[in-house]
Amino acid sequence: MPLKVLIVGAGIAGPALASLLQGADPSRNITVVERFPSLRTAGQQIDLKNQAVPILKKMGLFEAVAAQCVNETGVQIVDAQNQVIAQFGISPSGQRRRTLTSEHEIMRGDMVRVLYEASLKQDAKLKQELGDNKGALTYDFGNSVEGLSQDSEGVDVKFSDGKTGRYDLVVAADGQTSRTRRLAFGEAENNASFKSLGIHAAYYSMPRAQGEGSLAKAYMALGSRMIVTRNSEQPMTQVLLFTMKDTEKLGAIYKESLEKQKQAFAENYEDAGWETSRLLNGMDAAKDFYCHEMGQIKMQQLHKGRVVLVGDSGYCPTPFTGMGVTGCLTGAYLLAGELSRQGEDVDKALQSYNEMMRQPIDECQQMSTRLMGFAFPSSRLGLWSLQTVLWATSKLEPYAYRGRTQDDTFWSPPDYPELKLKPEAGL
Ligand SMILES: Cc1cc2nc3c(=O)[nH]c(=O)nc-3n(C[C@H](O)[C@H](O)[C@H](O)COP(=O)(O)OP(=O)(O)OC[C@H]3O[C@@H](n4cnc5c(N)ncnc54)[C@H](O)[C@@H]3O)c2cc1C
Ligand SMILES: *[C@@H]1O[C@H](CO)[C@@H](O)[C@H](O)[C@H]1NC(C)=O
Ligand SMILES: *[C@@H]1O[C@H](CO)[C@@H](O)[C@H](O)[C@H]1NC(C)=O
Ligand SMILES: *[C@@H]1O[C@H](CO)[C@@H](O)[C@H](O)[C@H]1NC(C)=O
Secondary structure, three states: OOOEEEEEOOOOHHHHHHHHHHHHOOOOEEEEEEOOOOOOOOOOEEEOOOOHHHHHHHOOOHHHHHOOOEOOOEEEEEOOOOOEEEEEOEEOOOOOOOOOEEOOEEEHHHHHHHHHHHHHHHHHHHHHHHHHHOOOEEEEEOOOEEEEEEEOOEEEEEEOOOOEEEEOEEEEOOOOOOHHHHHHHOHHHHHHHEEEEEEEEEEEEEEOOOOOOOEEEEEEEOOOEEEEEEOOOOOEEEEEEEEOOOHHHHHOOOOOOHHHHHHHHHHHHOOOOOOHHHHHHHHHHOOOOEEEEEEEEOOOOOEEOOEEEOOHHHHOOOHHHOOHHHHHHHHHHHHHHHHHHOOOOHHHHHHHHHHHOHHHHHHHHOOOHHHHHHHOOOOHHHHHHHHHHHHHHHHHHHHHOOOOOOOOOOOOOOOOHHHOOOHHHOO
């Protein structure tokens, strides 16, 4: 019997996995359930680093993605008077993130759309070729998982619209705050998996101001707050707020309304200086405001019986690493690859997925905690030393990397002939 798979979440990991599973064996029945009433395309610039590029190339999607990449040329660190303290350029995709800007960056919504459309296009093409011999690929928007119960051979799922279904495998691709993870692993393990950075972040966009170009700007305010604006020559400016101030207060806002969340960030930034009042006015009107407590997800094991975690739900690295998409694509590729290689022996495939993911997860989640404390100075002295170091680093950058012409060595994805990928087919 071909596999019957439920994927929870149509973000980045979900549609990528759906495509790979269907391409390898078109007779599989795949349902993607998404809580949002339509494709959720909010979000800002995200990086395509390390394995993200070779995997997209294998999938034949790199060209489609590259065509939509934004063109940020670097970042300026500015002070309250908008004086440039330091400037950084672009990090090549095959290297660790040394600066804010990566070689390939794309708006989250464009990435989600490319992956979603690729899965539907593949579905239509396979239907044409195979007719009734084909399984189904179904996107179910505005619905979510209410309950799970499993035995050794499958999972019974209760949906919020009242329907029920039984699946050989349930994939949690529902992001950092995955509810599927909580349902499958229990509340205690779910709580313990969240490793907070002690930083709260808000993201939104607002109309571009005159004079904003292809460089991002980062401003560090007293009171452990940072503001980043990114434009990349787009009509809208992306605003990112990162704060370590009054974290207890912010911790309590995520169950409140969007208005209350905006208000809490506005209060937090009230006296931050620089262009803050203009940026907070923009937040008021923003339709794509999104905020969260930043943290990594660390699981002992990526599956519980027949429920498996892919993407942020299993190993969120935080946006600071720029490795979220890389983790999603790596996980989708390895899980689809192992399911196909192990001849649909789901349990064996989940075990090897779990083992094979260890190294790429470690690489994605690597970040310097020492640097983090440094990046959020609470005192004037800290702020001064940070600015000095940033200035010195930007001056020394060309020397620091001299002689390092080779890319960093990273884990590299194995080949899976079982996935029947046709890189030349394109989107
Ligand atoms: C609205 C939004 C904005 C973001 N903005 C940024 C950003 O600006 N910069 C950045 O680096 N990262 C951002 N991220 C996170 C980024 O997308 C992830 O780090 C990374 O791409 C991992 O993707 P994922 O597919 O694992 O999860 P996500 O991209 O988080 O996608 C998860 C999907 O699952 C859906 N979902 C959640 N719960 C349920 C449920 N119970 N049932 C069904 N569906 C559910 C969500 O609506 C979403 O579509 C954002 C995420 C979201 C959801
Ligand atoms: C970025 O630059 C490339 C090459 O110049 C171009 O093809 C692409 O359209 C640009 N992207 C955006 C979003 O402007
Ligand atoms: C697969 O999906 C199709 C279309 O939704 C459905 O008719 C069929 O019964 C499903 N097969 C299995 C084994 O669930
Ligand atoms: C998990 O965290 C939530 C929210 O902080 C809390 O209400 C709950 O009691 C915790 N549950 C367990 C089992 O630790």
